[in-house]
């Protein structure tokens with residue numbers, strides 16, 4: 001039995017960019033492959049409802065229906081049924097599903113399997129690995145970058161663990177087998193999970209499985225299938241327009257002296273289940289055909305946009321920096337000196353830039369620690385002080401106390417715990433009006449927090465150490481987020497209104 005199918009983006013289809021090789025009278029067309037898989041996840045918390053039988057046979061029937069469609073499968077379970085069914089004897093294995101989660105591209109892990117189905121071998125390492133999987137969208141991201149073509153079937157464990165959750169969110173279609181009232185009750189958890197995460201439940205659909213057609217009821221619920229379907233619809237769950245019957249023949253397919261698992265396609269011809277799988281495979285194919293952009297492609301587009309946004313935000317931060325060191329006025333960015341060791345930013349984000357290590361440390365020694373009494377460069381105290389400054393963040397906060405302008409200076413460790421606090425008079429010139437030496441503290445404050453007229457803006461200046469080899473790295477998304485978190489935490493401690 002074959003169903004005619006329209007040409008699809010999932011197949012090798014002729015295109016403007018195809019190459020044609022002519023060998024005698026035979027034309028071979030090398031065509032681009034679609035590498036964003038349409039993903040079908042089979043899931044149910046209930047054990048023994050037929051998930052693995054469904055996943056493995058669906059893959060085989062999909063391939064039988066669509067010769068040119070690349071079909072792949074893997075399982076998050078550790079019973080190795082997928083491997084027993086698809087592995088080719090003597091095949092050298094090049095990784096498994098644990099490697100996929102550890103970021104090996106999916107296409108590199110695909111093994112050519114029996115019945116034309118590609119598979120990623122199962123793994124026993126998932127129990128340990130899953131505890132480190134904290135992100136529910138990890139698999140969606142990995143599949144978006146996997147370059148797995150065609151359709152991918154994922155078999156899951158009878159558990160709503162982190163791996164199942166990931167497989168649910170990555171799927172274009174989730175098929176939930178239900179065989180009785182208990183398994184029907186159980187699928188509420190999947191629907192509630194989608195509600196909690198605010199996800200569209202359109203991807204979820206039930207399929208009555210292991211239906212014993214000999215059982216008949218009096219009244220409107222004629223049989224098991226009608227009963228389960230009515231209850232499902234009553235609860236607002238969508239049901240696929242196909243079911244899988246219970247069949248002793250199918251049950252016997254994984255019990256044989258060879259320890260193999262045989263497929264319904266070849267070993268259960270003539271059963272109802274054989275026809276039902278064809279129907280299911282054609283239904284899934286139709287849905288796939290209607291899906292112009294599978295989730296993996298949408299996720300990839302989102303990742304690209306997100307990267308673009310991050311790059312833009314990074315360049316915006318970079319162009320907003322003051323170009324010179326505030327103290328020595330040497331250009332830091334145009335001619336990188338490798339000595340830009342501190343990043344500063346005001347609490348309102350109005351001024352930001354880098355400071356030379358020598359300049360800032362020299363300023364701390366003379367104006368803050370009052371230790372400017374002739375240290376030589378080989379003095380161990382000087383080195384200890386210099387190292388400890390690189391382990392600290394600094395806050396300079398202008399204030400008025402009735403006796404003129406002051407600056408509250410605080411030193412924090414890199415986790416944001418305050419180590420010390422002191423107040424300093426803020427004067428333009430050191431040593432009073434007769435002195436011509438401009439105060440470095442005044443320079444620092446006026447260059448960053450200058451407000452209207454002679455007053456300084458409300459808020460504070462935050463100075464944080466950076467790696468002098470790569471100072472701009474602090475402005476990259478993740479680092480900048482951490483920097484801002486620390487800035488906010490410190491602002492809350494010192495009672496800044498903006499924090």
Ligand SMILES: Nc1ncnc2c1ncn2[C@@H]1O[C@H](COP(=O)(O)OP(=O)(O)OP(=O)(O)O)[C@@H](O)[C@H]1O
Pocket residue numbers: 046047048049050051052053054077156157158210244245246247248250251252253254273
């Ligand atoms: N249509 C069917 N007719 C008869 N027996 C079936 C049918 N489908 C599956 N079975 C049998 O039911 C049992 C459970 O099936 P299967 O392993 O596919 O379920 P599962 O949901 O994957 O189980 P688990 O939750 O343990 O992973 C197996 O022994 C299998 O052979």
Ligand SMILES: [Mg+2]
Pocket residue numbers: 051052053077156
């Ligand atoms: Mg299973």
